[in-house]
Amino acid sequence: MSTGNIKTTNVSRPYTWKERLYLLTIPKGFLVTLRYFIRGFFLRKSNTISYPEERRNYSERFRGMHFISLDENKLENCTACYLCQTVCPAKCITITAEERDPKENPVGVAKEKRPKAFDIDALRCCFCGxxxxxxxxxxxxxxxxxxxxxxxxxxxxxxxxxxxxxVKNRG
Ligand code: SF4
Ligand code: SF4
Structure with a gap:
């Protein structure tokens, strides 16, 4: 492939004799393995846990998957105002609004609109909150x-x- 007039710089360097002698690196790797084996097997200290039986404690500020909260009548609190969709930097929320059935307001709360569809693409979401x-x-x-x-x-x-x-773990 032609690079045109673009100049490139070769930054590679020759290996030192120590680096060429791979035999030194192999026992070094074995020593690391041995150290972690002794730590885990004899001292019972491990950097890993037996997930899912054991779970780590996460920060109070941890943000996981979204949910839509419901009111006392099990109706979604969302009024399809599109604010979340507008503010989302990843553009991963897609809402379609519809008129709310007036019979769905038994507690007198005015929720004239509701989401007909509310989709979140979790693969695009960056969980910014x-x-x-x-x-x-x-x-x-x-x-x-x-x-x-x-x-x-x-x-x-x-x-x-x-x-x-x-959902479990609503926090
Ligand atoms: S559209 Fe989004 S911001 Fe508006 S009420 Fe529903 S969840 Fe909240
Ligand atoms: S948490 Fe996800 S869905 Fe919410 S605004 Fe951030 S990127 Fe968008």
Whole structure:
């Protein structure tokens, strides 16, 4: 491939005789392994844990997967105002609003709109928490759930049904 007039600088250097003598590096690696074996097997000190039986404590400020909070009548607190979608720097929230059925306001709270669809693409989300901060209804919240492994990209698209379900670890 032609590089045109672009000048390149070769920054490679020759190996020293020590680096060429790989035999020195091999016992050094064995010593590291032995050190960690003694530490773990005899002293019972380990850097790893037996997940999922054991879990680490996370910071109070940890932000996990979102959920949509519900009111006492199990209706989502979201009024589809689009603030979270607008503020999201990753553009991973997609909301479609619809008129709320007036019968759904038994406690007299005016929620004239509701989300017909509310999708979050968890693969694009950077978990910055700006959506939670922007929400005037405390409707979108971040849980402490970090178990987000999925088999396909489609499974990382969380819809309204998923977001408003009862989740463990809401924090
Ligand atoms: S946490 Fe940040 S990136 Fe993720 S949906 Fe909310 S605003 Fe967007
Ligand atoms: S979650 Fe909050 S900010 Fe987002 S649309 Fe609903 S009410 Fe508005």
């Amino acid at each position: 700006m959506c939670e901060e922007a929400c005037p209804k405390d409707a979108i919240k971040m849980s402490r759930n970090y178990e987000l492994a999925v088999h396909t990209r489609e499974m990382a698209m969380y819809d309204l049904k998923h977001l408003s379900r009862e």
